[in-house]
Structure formats: C-alpha cells, structure tokens
Amino acid sequence: xxxxxxxxxxxxDFARQWLVGMGATPFQALVASKVFETTVxxxxxxxxxxxxxYAERKISAFMQARLGPMHTGPWxxxxxxxxxxxxxxxxxxxxxGADPLIHLMAVVLAAAPVFVCFAPVPFGRGFxxxxxxxxxxxxxxVSGISTLGILAAGWGSANKFSMLGGIRGAAQMVSYExxxxxxxxxVVLFYSSLNLQTxxxxxxxxxxxxxxxxxxxxxxxxxxxxxxxxxxxxxETNRIPFDIPEAESELVSGYHTExxxxxxxxxxxxxxVYVFLSSALAATLFLGGGDGAAFLPSWVWFTLKTGAVxxxxxxxxxxxxxxxxxxxxxxxxxxxxxxxLVNIVLAAAWITWKTA
Amino acid sequence: xxxxxxxxxxxxxxxxxxxxxxxxTRNLFRGALALSTALGVMAGLFxxxxxxxxxxxxxxxxxGGVMVLILxxxxxxxTPALFRAPQTNRRWIxxxxxxxxxxxxxxxxxxxxxxxxxxxxxxxPTSAALGKxxxxxxxxxxxxxxxxxxxxxxxxxxxxxxxxx
Numbered sequence: 001x002x003x004x005x006x007x008x009x010x011x012x013d014f015a016r017q018w019l020v021g022m023g024a025t026p027f028q029a030l031v032a033s034k035v036f037e038t039t040v041x042x043x044x045x046x047x048x049x050x051x052x053x054y055a056e057r058k059i060s061a062f063m064q065a066r067l068g069p070m071h072t073g074p075w076x077x078x079x080x081x082x083x084x085x086x087x088x089x090x091x092x093x094x095x096x097g098a099d100p101l102i103h104l105m106a107v108v109l110a111a112a113p114v115f116v117c118f119a120p121v122p123f124g125r126g127f128x129x130x131x132x133x134x135x136x137x138x139x140x141x142v143s144g145i146s147t148l149g150i151l152a153a154g155w156g157s158a159n160k161f162s163m164l165g166g167i168r169g170a171a172q173m174v175s176y177e178x179x180x181x182x183x184x185x186x187v188v189l190f191y192s193s194l195n196l197q198t199x200x201x202x203x204x205x206x207x208x209x210x211x212x213x214x215x216x217x218x219x220x221x222x223x224x225x226x227x228x229x230x231x232x233x234x235x236e237t238n239r240i241p242f243d244i245p246e247a248e249s250e251l252v253s254g255y256h257t258e259x260x261x262x263x264x265x266x267x268x269x270x271x272x273v274y275v276f277l278s279s280a281l282a283a284t285l286f287l288g289g290g291d292g293a294a295f296l297p298s299w300v301w302f303t304l305k306t307g308a309v310x311x312x313x314x315x316x317x318x319x320x321x322x323x324x325x326x327x328x329x330x331x332x333x334x335x336x337x338x339x340x341l342v343n344i345v346l347a348a349a350w351i352t353w354k355t356a
Numbered sequence: 357x358x359x360x361x362x363x364x365x366x367x368x369x370x371x372x373x374x375x376x377x378x379x380x381t382r383n384l385f386r387g388a389l390a391l392s393t394a395l396g397v398m399a400g401l402f403x404x405x406x407x408x409x410x411x412x413x414x415x416x417x418x419x420g421g422v423m424v425l426i427l428x429x430x431x432x433x434x435t436p437a438l439f440r441a442p443q444t445n446r447r448w449i450x451x452x453x454x455x456x457x458x459x460x461x462x463x464x465x466x467x468x469x470x471x472x473x474x475x476x477x478x479x480x481p482t483s484a485a486l487g488k489x490x491x492x493x494x495x496x497x498x499x500x501x502x503x504x505x506x507x508x509x510x511x512x513x514x515x516x517x518x519x520x521x
Contacts, residue, residue, distance in 0.1 A: 144420025
C-alpha cells in the first residue's frame with residue numbers, strides 16, 4: 001500500500017503547475033488547489049458518520065450478545081444509508097412558538113465548526129491541510145463554538161425539556177473543556193510546540209532503539225494526561241456515561257427533542273465527527289500519530305490508532321452507568337481539574353530536571 | 357484589489373452589520389448570537405493582521421466561553437415585556453449629537469493626517485514569540501493581570517454566597 005498523503009500532495013502540486021501552464025497566476029492556482037483540497041476533506045469527513053454509526057450498532061450488539069442490523073444489505077451494511085435516506089425525506093417540523101431563525105441557526109452553529117477543526121489534523125505523512133502553528137489551540141477554539149449551537153437549540157425549541165438539556169449541555173461542555181485543554185499542556189511542554197504535525201513527528205523516534213517514544217509511554221505523566229484527555233473528550237462529545245444533556249430517561253432527548261429530518265441528522269453527524277476528531281487528536285498527541293512499523297503506510301497506522309480509541313468510546317458506553325448531574329460537575333471541578341494541574345507541575349519539574 | 361483587501365472589506369462590512377444588529381434587535385437571544393458571530397468575525401480580522409494566536413484565543417475565550425455565559429444570563433432575563441419596552445431613554449438626542457461629533461473628528465483625522473502606506477508583513481507564527489515575552493520580559497505584568505482575575509473570582513464568590521461569612 002502507498003502513502004496516500006504524499007501521492008495526493010504530488011497530485012495537487014502537479015495540477016497547480018498545469019493550471020499555471022494554462023495561463024493562471026500562481027496565486028490563483030494556489031487558491032484553486034486549496035478549494036479542491038478542502039472539498040475533498042469535507043467529503044471524506046461527511047462519510048465518517050456512516051461507518052461510525054454502523055460500527056456503533058454492531059459493536060453494541062456484540063457486547064449485548066445480539067446480532068444488530070442484519071436485514072438491509074449483507075450483514076446490515078446498508079442500514080445506515082437507508083436511515084440517512086429516510087431522514088432526508090422526513091418533514092422538517094418547527095414547533096409553534098419557537099423562534100424559527102434560532103431553531104435553524106442552532107443546527108448550523110453546532111455542525112459547521114466540526115469541519116473546520118480537521119484543517120490542522122495530520123492523518124499521516126504529507127497530510128495536514130494547513131501546517132498550522134497554533135494547531136491544537138485552534139482545534140479547541142473552533143470546537144468550542146458548538147456549545148453555542150447546543151444552547152441555541154435548547155432555547156430555540158420552545159420546550160422545557162430541550163431548554164434543560166441545552167443548559168446542561170452548555171454547562172458540561174464549558175466545564176470539561178478546561179481539564180481537556182489542561183491535559184494537553186504537558187504534551188505541549190514536552191515538544192515545545194502547538195503544531196500537531198510537529199508533535200506527531202517528534203514521537204517518531206525510539207527509546208533504546210525499540211520502544212516507541214510516544215507520549216503515552218512517558219512514565220506517570222503520559223498515562224495521566226491520556227486518561228484525563230479521554231475522560232474529558234467523552235464528556236465533551238456528550239456520550240454515555242456523560243450524556244446528561246440527552247438523558248432519555250429524564251429529558252426525553254434533551255436539546256434535539258424538537259428536531260426532525262436532516263436538522264436532527266446534522267446534530268448526530270456533528271456528534272459522531274467529534275468522536276472521530278477526539279480519537280484522531282488522542283492518536284496524534286499521545287499515540288504517535290502515523291508512527292508504526294514500516295510494512296503499513298502511516299495513514300493506515302493513524303486510522304488503526306484512531307479506531308482503537310473510538311472502540312474505547314463505544315466500550316465506555318456499555319460499561320458505565322450515567323452520572324447524576326451534580327456528581328458530573330463535582331467530578332470535573334474537584335477531581336479532573338486538580339489532577340490536570342498536578343500533572344502540569346510534574347511535567348514542568350521533569351523538564352527542568354532533565355535540562356538542568 | 358488584492359484578495360486581502362477583499363477579505364478585509366467583506367469581514368469589516370459583516371462586522372458593522374452584525375454590530376448594528378446587536379444594538380437594534382429587540383430579541384435578546386438573537387442579539388447575543390449576532391454578538392458572538394461579530395466576535396468570530398473579529399478573530400478573522402486578527403488573522404488578516406497576522407495574529408494567529410490572538411485569533412485562536414479570541415475564539416476560545418470570547419465565543420466559546422464568555423458568550424455562553426452571556427447566553428445563560430439572557431435565558432434568565434428575557435421576558436415578553438422586553439419586546440415592547442422602548443429602546444432609547446430621554447437622553448438620546450444629546451447622545452446622538454455627541455456620537456456624531458466623535459464620528460466627525462474621526463473622519464476629519466482619517467482625511468487630513470497622512471497614513472503610512474505599508475503593506476502587511478507576511479503572516480508568521482506568533483505563539484513562540486508571545487510565550488517567550490509573557491513568561492520572560494513581561495512576566496510581572498502577566499502575573500499581576502492574573503492576580504486581578506483571581507481577585508474578581510474571589511469577589512464573585514463572596515457576592516454569590518447565600519449566607520453571611
């Protein structure tokens with residue numbers, strides 16, 4: 001198998017030179033190639049939820065000794081496309097008394113930032129769309145905009161359950177953003193860069209010639225940072241055991257109770273793409289990105305690591321019961337946050353000791 | 357017109373429209389959403405000026421943090437009566453005159469004072485230099501600012517306490 005990233009990069013360079021040869025200025029060719037790359041990336045991202053929903057259904061089913069979807073297509077492979085088609089044709093209902101503009105803008109605010117977040121993610125060799133210097137900060141900043149969408153969905157539905165769900169969701173996401181960002185600080189300290197590409201490349205070396213120097217293998221600091229990041233990411237994506245904003249048994253379905261058709265589908269799309277984004281970030285920051293044995297190309301290694309973290313997300317779902325809303329906040333502010341701060345101090349002490 | 361100029365005028369126009377919407381709309385929630393979009397557009401202007409770290413910080417702190425708190429407040433205070441309340445008070449004529457005066461001074465300065473004709477420097481990463489500055493030469497002011505934030509935090513806690521200390 002070949003390095004897709006490098007082939008794509010060469011293809012784009014070739015197309016750019018061809019455009020310049022056809023009479024375009026280099027700047028116009030650059031803009032055209034960037035538009036093309038962005039379109040390709042967004043199309044690929046749009047396909048991710050299809051696979052994730054199928055994986056979620058099948059893995060959940062196997063964990064409960066069921067078969068999962070079996071009737072639509074071989075092994076139920078066409079179940080998710082069929083569901084998507086159904087959602088396309090469903091009527092779009094805006095509740096009476098709701099603000100139609102806010103009801104619509106909520107979907108846009110919740111789903112649009114997802115696609116921007118993927119710009120600096122290095123999927124393998126030659127991949128990141130933009131080699132962004134503020135990489136990890138940019139991802140956290142842009143994904144934070146989705147909180148506004150969830151709050152607007154709660155308010156714009158004119159429904160008490162939605163409103164409660166929206167408020168819970170916003171409170172949870174604002175709170176868990178802090179330990180999530182702080183858990184990454186040791187990584188940034190060790191590699192002295194915010195750039196995701198630099199962080200991924202710095203982990204491509206070996207300890208004693210055989211042990212991969214991924215961040216998770218730094219004794220103590222690496223494991224604590226990874227677990228903090230994982231817990232906070234599960235909470236950020238509103239998944240069980242942190243799905244207080246949706247909580248079917250108390251709030252019907254939280255902030256997306258009043259949404260139907262494609263608007264509803266976009267909330268789900270955003271959630272699944274965020275799961276993928278969090279796993280991709282975990283793979284980049286802690287598991288060495290595209291690093292791996294040479295018999296597989298780097299993008300395959302990256303996908304495998306991301307898939308492993310996604311499996312952890314699914315595993316959590318069928319292992320832990322839902323937290324109560326006050327316990328959720330207590331856990332974040334009284335356990336995760338102090339632990340993240342202690343971890344930062346430990347990392348700084350380690351670096352000072354090493355450089356002294 | 358270069359691409360940068362086009363983006364600048366596009367973002368600037370959007371910012372003006374959104375800011376006007378914030379102060380004219382009677383629906384507080386829509387106003388808050390317009391304000392958050394305006395702050396996001398401001399981040400775009402920062403990027404155009406080469407402040408990549410500043411833009412990310414603007415999105416992280418203002419759009420993702422402060423605006424969520426403002427929306428919480430809006431949820432508590434928005435009542436149907438607000439849709440009929442007057443949007444101006446008795447002093448709107450003096451305020452208008454004062455505003456027009458300030459605008460006139462600005463326009464006068466814009467047309468009389470010669471502006472340096474400088475092109476934008478090519479965008480370069482700023483986060484490394486900013487980090488060195490904040491924890492090196494500017495360490496003391498940086499710490500003092502964080503002390504003010506700590507004081508504000510403790511103050512909010514004291515005011516928020518239900519029983520007396």
